[in-house]
Amino acid sequence: MGAKLSRFKRRRVEGRIKDAGKMQTVVNAFKTTSKASSSKVHPIDRGRFSPVSQDNVREIANEATWRKYFKTGEKAPQRDFEELLQAREIEKERITSSELHSTPSKARNIVYENMCEEEVYTECYFCRMVTGDTTIDCRICGRLAHLSCLQSRGFLGSENQLLAAQQAQQGSPIGWSCPECEDVSQLLSADEMQELMERFDQYDKNGDNEFNFEDFLQQSHPKMTEEANNPADRLKEFSEYDRDGDNTVTWEEFKFLEALRILRKASQSYLVKSLKPQEIEKIKNSFRDLDTFNTGVITMQAARRAFQTWTKTVGYKIPKLVANTKDTDFSLISWDRFIREHAFHVICARPNTVTIRHYLSSFDLT
Structure with a gap:
């Protein structure tokens, strides 16, 4: 009786050890897709460019695969956040190197790591005075203007211009464009x-x-x-x-x-060169929010989400047919290429469009 009890205890302990090993493979598979859990990017998005093949990453992110590891006891692939970061850095260098040979030097004037230098204005652009009158600042160039100066010079003659200035005075997140930037x-x-x-x-x-x-x-x-x-x-x-x-x-x-x-037919280098620092920072923030590794490189899928986020900040809502288009493009795009491709759209958003149709609606955004 004692011998049978001993064999039973031994088998039970061995079974628990085996089950513990299977559970560890499940934990490893979960860690593989959740290493950087604080980021906003989907785990599949992070893993597509690691040394592990694309098929393996899709498998690891699949619940059915976790069950397979639990049943069979197979060892799940191990990846580290640092490895993913290193792979992304290598890919960034490759993309940047290829773009340097194909892009005119004038287009490469947007630094990703640092903020663009913005000039600080303290006086009205028109009367050159600092008074207690109500002022609003241009969301494009940052210059200040008195509402009284704008009205006296006829810059608030239309309903669209007047409402844009009034909403900017009330703290609208879209802001107001001065007559010079709007044109x-x-x-x-x-x-x-x-x-x-x-x-x-x-x-x-x-x-x-x-x-x-x-x-x-x-x-x-x-x-x-x-x-x-x-x-x-x-x-x-x-x-x-x-x-x-x-x-x-x-x-x-x-x-x-x-x-x-x-x-729309102008060169990308000319359009990028025409952008103002505040315009660049606004669209860069949308790009940086999805740059998990802070390398200046994200996926095309994330780039489209960044662009959609930016359009909302300038008062334009992308139509549902465009916004809901399924996107499975996991290739990479650098910040330099992103800003070049969307420089025209940034310029399209300059005019005030409170009571009129947005100019982005007249051009293809896909």
Whole structure:
């Protein structure tokens, strides 16, 4: 009886040791995907670029695999946060090296690690005085302006401009753009501006600085196809200019949209060079929030989330069909490439759009 009891105790102890070993493999598998649990990036996102193969990472992050390790007692792959960081650093050097040979030097003026230097203003940009009057600062350049100075100079003549300034005074997170920063046509050359004015004069026959849909229809080009001159298509084109929906297109509405269409074809290096420090810092913060390893490199999936976050900070909500698109792109993108690809979108967000359609809605964001 004593011998049987001893064998029973021995088998029970051996079973517990074996079960403990299986549990340890489950714990190891969990640690593999949760090493940096404080980060916002999904474990799969972190592990895709480690020395372990992509298939193994997907397996480890799968609950069914944990059960497999528990049943079979297989040893789960071990990875460390430092190894992932090292792999990401190596990938960053490779990407940066390839971009240095393909990117003009003028585009590489955005430092990721340090904040851009912003000039501090203490006086009104227009009257050059520091008074007790209410002031608001431009979200693009940071310059201050008295509301009274803006009103006296006619910069708050439209409802859109007035509401943007009032909301900025009340602490709106979107902010307000000064007249100089809002006018994206200042980034055009003299020849391009001359061409825009000549095109606008073709529509504005009576010289009242605006045109309606009838004026727009009269300028159908004779060489255009009958389908292109279709009134329904022309109305849709007219609506792109008519941002406030009052059935008339002013010089400002025409100028802003056409200027952005021209800038859409400009070089990335020129667009990046035209960005202001505060614009760069705003979109950089969205990028940095998803940079788990602080290396200046994130996945394309994370980059799209960063861009969507940034669009909300400038008052634009990406349509559901675009925002809900399934994204399984786990390739890497550097900060330098990210800012180059989105420099145009940053410039699109300069105009105040409180009561008008956002200019980002007129361009492809995918």
